[in-house]
Amino acid sequence: xxxxxxxxxxxxxxxxxxxxxxxxxxxxxxxxxxxxxxxxxxxxxxxxxxxxxxxxxxxxxxxxxxxxxxxxxxxxxxxxxxxxxxxxxxxxxxxxxxxxxxxxxxxxxxxxxxxxxxxxxxxxxxxxxxxxxxxxxxxxxxxxxxxxxxxxxxxxxxxxxxxxxxxxxxxxxxxxxxxxxxxxxxxxxxxxxxxxxxxxxxxxxxxxxxxxxxxxxxxxxxxxxxxxxxxxxxxxxxxxxxxxxxxxxxxxxxxxxxxxxxxxxxxxxxxxxxxxxxxxxxxxxxxx
Ligand code: SAM
Numbered sequence: 001x002x003x004x005x006x007x008x009x010x011x012x013x014x015x016x017x018x019x020x021x022x023x024x025x026x027x028x029x030x031x032x033x034x035x036x037x038x039x040x041x042x043x044x045x046x047x048x049x050x051x052x053x054x055x056x057x058x059x060x061x062x063x064x065x066x067x068x069x070x071x072x073x074x075x076x077x078x079x080x081x082x083x084x085x086x087x088x089x090x091x092x093x094x095x096x097x098x099x100x101x102x103x104x105x106x107x108x109x110x111x112x113x114x115x116x117x118x119x120x121x122x123x124x125x126x127x128x129x130x131x132x133x134x135x136x137x138x139x140x141x142x143x144x145x146x147x148x149x150x151x152x153x154x155x156x157x158x159x160x161x162x163x164x165x166x167x168x169x170x171x172x173x174x175x176x177x178x179x180x181x182x183x184x185x186x187x188x189x190x191x192x193x194x195x196x197x198x199x200x201x202x203x204x205x206x207x208x209x210x211x212x213x214x215x216x217x218x219x220x221x222x223x224x225x226x227x228x229x230x231x232x233x234x235x236x237x238x239x240x241x242x243x244x245x246x247x248x249x250x251x252x253x254x255x256x257x258x259x260x261x262x263x264x265x266x267x268x269x270x271x272x273x274x275x276x277x278x279x280x281x282x283x284x285x286x287x288x
Contacts, residue, residue, distance in 0.1 A: 006075045008103045009082040010096065012089040012115025013046060015224075016197035020116050026050045028113065033079035036071060038095060042086050059083060061095045068102035075108045089117040093137040093166050119164045122192035122226035125202045130162040130231045138166050139175060146175065150182040156257040159232040167225040176210045179229060183207055188230035194223040232257065233267065247274025251283055261287055 009028045014020040029035060029052040036059035037043035044056065059067035071081050083090050083099065090096035100110050119135050134153065139146045153163055167175050179189065185208025193201045201220070205213055207229065214220050250272050254264035265279035 004080070005109070006078050006080045007109040007111050008071060008075065008100065009080065010090050010100065010110065010112045011082045011084050012113060012117065013043075013084050013087060015087050015116045015118055015121065015195050018046075018049065020196060021050060022113065022115050025113055025115055026052075029054065029082050029084075031080070032082045034071070034074050034081040036067060036081055036083045036099070038085040038090075043084055054082070057081075059095060059099055064095050064098045065102070068099045071099065071103060072106045072108070075103065075106065087116070087118075089115060092117055092119065092135075116196070118166065118192075118195055118224070118226050121195050122190065122202070122228060123162070123164065125192065126162070126190040126228050127204060128162045128188065128190065128228060128230050128234065130160055130234055132160055132231075133162040133164055133228075134158060135164045136166075139178070141171065143174065143178060146178045147182055150178055154182055154232070156254075156259050159254075159257060159259070160234075161231050163229040163231070165227045165229075167227055169222050169225070172221050172225055173211070173214055175227070176214060179227070180207050180210065183229055185209075187232070188234070190226075190228040190230075191220075192226040192228070193220075195226070197223070199223060233271065247272040247279055248282060250274075251279055252286060255283060255286055 009032060011025050011028055013025070029047065029050060032054050034057055035043070035047060035052065035054045036057050038060050040056045040058055047054070057067065057070055059071070074081050083096055085094040085096065088094070091100060104110055123133060136153070139149055165175070176189070185206055187207045189205060189207045189210045191201065191203040191210070191213070199219070203213060247268050251264055251268040254267055255261070259267070261283040262280065265276060265283045268274060268279045269276040
């Protein structure tokens with residue numbers, strides 16, 4: 001990288017399976033002069049494994065501004081730097097965003113490499129068909145704040161979004177309890193744990209059955225988790241597909257969620273197959 005202009009490379013690393021390191025990631029790490037790591041002790045073995053001899057500097061959530069200045073100084077010296085985190089993609093529920101902003105402000109290119117990310121890996125195996133997803137990351141640790149945050153996601157604006165959360169094993173039971181109390185038993189919950197590792201599990205169940213699944217086997221509570229909750233519309237859709245006469249019931253639910261008349265009628269038609277005009281007229285009556 002000596003002849004190329006200096007840049008900051010944002011380099012994802014495996015979530016657990018070393019074979020998920022991309023050839024481009026290895027190539028970049030071997031060519032840069034410096035690797036900025038969330039935890040140098042954690043990343044050193046990985047870098048050694050791939051024959052990376054770059055010098056390491058620490059860039060974690062408590063020193064991001066200082067690390068940014070060090071990185072800009074290296075770039076000013078004409079040396080390229082790669083940024084990695086402990087696992088997955090930097091700046092996704094991990095440090096990196098502020099540092100990237102500082103490097104860009106200093107006028108240097110930031111080059112992102114695609115690669116492992118727990119949220120996207122879990123989504124790809126979820127089987128959920130929502131047209132959108134919302135990546136939330138970690139919920140607040142305290143139950144009250146967590147449930148307040150979840151209630152904001154339960155409303156109409158996010159009805160067609162799958163909701164993606166990160167969770168650690170010591171809070172999984174509490175967090176699933178909060179999901180159940182806010183979203184109710186009918187939505188689908190996807191547990192994606194230990195992705196790419198020996199005990200990888202992707203378990204899909206109605207939210208009402210999720211606490212039972214966690215309790216059924218102590219192993220179910222271990223490891224790193226991605227949790228994905230289906231959108232409100234998809235649970236309505238699975239309910240209504242069992243009964244074609246449900247247009248009005250679905251329409252009422254959508255109006256109760258605060259959707260405007262036109263949108264509620266359109267969605268009730270799309271979900272249940274009930275006549276669009278009838279849904280619209282009925283929605284007007286219900287709103288009145
Ligand atoms: N930057 C990472 C990414 O790109 O996914 C996320 C880092 S965040 C500090 C760590 C969280 O990611 C874990 O608590 C867990 O929720 C999720 N995670 C990381 N590795 C995972 C894995 N192998 N299986 C399931 N979830 C994982």
